[in-house]
Amino acid sequence: MVAEPLFAIPDFVLGVAQMVQTDLGFKETYKRLDVIEYGLKSLSANVGILSASTAVIGVGVVAIAAMSAVNLHQTLKMREDIKELKLTVTHGFISIEALLRDQKAEVIAEIKLLAESINFEQHRLILSQAYQKFAMAQRLIQSALLMEDKHTRNSTLTSAQHILANALADYNNPELFKATCAVGYLRRVECAWAIEQTISLTYQLLNEPASVSNSLSHLQERIRQDILTVIERCTKDEIDFIFPEITRIYNQDLAVLNSWQNQVDWMLSLSADERKQLASLNMETTPVSNTNQEVAIVAEPEEIALYENLQQKSHFKSLRDQLRFLIKPSLRQQHESYISQKATTSGYKALAPSSWQEVNDLTVANLYWYFQGMEGSSKYVGWVKVLVTQLFISNKAFC
Structure with a gap:
């Protein structure tokens, strides 16, 4: 498509x-x-x-x-x-x-x-x-x-x-x-x-x-x-x-x-x-054929499906930060430093990786707002707890 x-x-x-x-x-x-x-x-x-x-x-x-x-x-x-x-x-x-x-x-x-x-x-x-x-x-x-x-x-x-x-x-x-x-x-x-x-x-x-x-x-x-x-x-x-x-x-x-x-x-x-x-x-x-474009327009854009998936795993402020990171990746650095600091003091050392390159924007934004005190959302906190458990079992997401 x-x-x-x-x-x-x-x-x-x-x-x-x-x-x-x-x-x-x-x-x-x-x-x-x-x-x-x-x-x-x-x-x-x-x-x-x-x-x-x-x-x-x-x-x-x-x-x-x-x-x-x-x-x-x-x-x-x-x-x-x-x-x-x-x-x-x-x-x-x-x-x-x-x-x-x-x-x-x-x-x-x-x-x-x-x-x-x-x-x-x-x-x-x-x-x-x-x-x-x-x-x-x-x-x-x-x-x-x-x-x-x-x-x-x-x-x-x-x-x-x-x-x-x-x-x-x-x-x-x-x-x-x-x-x-x-x-x-x-x-x-x-x-x-x-x-x-x-x-x-x-x-x-x-x-x-x-x-x-x-x-x-x-x-x-x-x-x-x-x-x-x-x-x-x-x-x-x-x-x-x-x-x-x-x-x-x-x-x-x-x-x-x-x-x-x-x-x-x-x-x-x-x-x-x-x-x-x-x-x-x-x-x-040669102009691009319009045939495939018509098929793409009839179907719902894949960006909407992507957003709906992220929405199930994120909070509003996290979603907004993920957009910021997409447009200006350097904005992640402050979040990464904050997470590393909080992870160490909170006893979650697995969340303080030596390299952030393989950590996606979703994870960085979610963890940042979790440590910022987003406990009010049970869905959000529940997802973060699952993430923390997975990281202790398998260290694939962090170097």
Whole structure:
């Protein structure tokens, strides 16, 4: 089963050979313009879905029903519906009735109140303006792909960049983040990430690999910082939504962006002769087949099953720390030191390993909060006692 990223688009990442060949002529280089066109359409759909779901979430404390209506599984379903023309994005939004057609009447009524609240009206205006700028920039990029004259094409792409920068400024507007819950914050920054990814594409179409690399590096760092902010804001009610989505972003989206940057950096490391040899190769970029993607979208995302399994073994604060460790592994060090200290003073010396490399995030987070005094949860404490017993019997988890 093929897992599809939430906002990043792997299909339109141009091959390294094609990038090197740009100077040989645009038409000869990009024989597979359909790949780029597909990527642009996918980005447009993704931004539309992410932006539209903000209306369901609203502003302030989000309703659990609203989160379930636009969770990871539902978001991937909406993407497929847009591909099949079952949903239409207008000015950055999808009608509430169409978006929630499978929900109960009382849920739709509750969510419509959120979407039509005075607090959300200002957000709607900003998001709508930003989406329209994004759509305009995309039309310019699509036009540029058809231009024969290099100067006119590059000028058009540069104009698209300016519009994208303005759209990004709108998505980054501080007003969008005022009194916004963690789920709403995540949806708003996801829109911005997709815009930044589109800017990276324009640098590649302009044959500016150093700028592509810099742009992708900045984007990946921003994603990690934004996610850490989301985790800090996350409440017990939001963790069911946040955990699977952040896991998906880490495993799929960041992996795609990192792979793209590695390709570009490798190309930059080549000598002039090596680039000439690479440019002589007849290589084509082939889009990923949609057949497997449809199967993956129909099924519930594996990240949800992973979360449900961890949920049975963890406490809310432990789950939140596991997300922190995933995004920034160095944050584990303080927990490891604390556990070692407490394990020694508590008589659980088996929990103070000489090396932590083979100890998973689940164990580290759970033990940390156990020693922090999480005895209030019998389920949590029971699991830790089982863990301690297992460690005394078999020392496999610790060196």
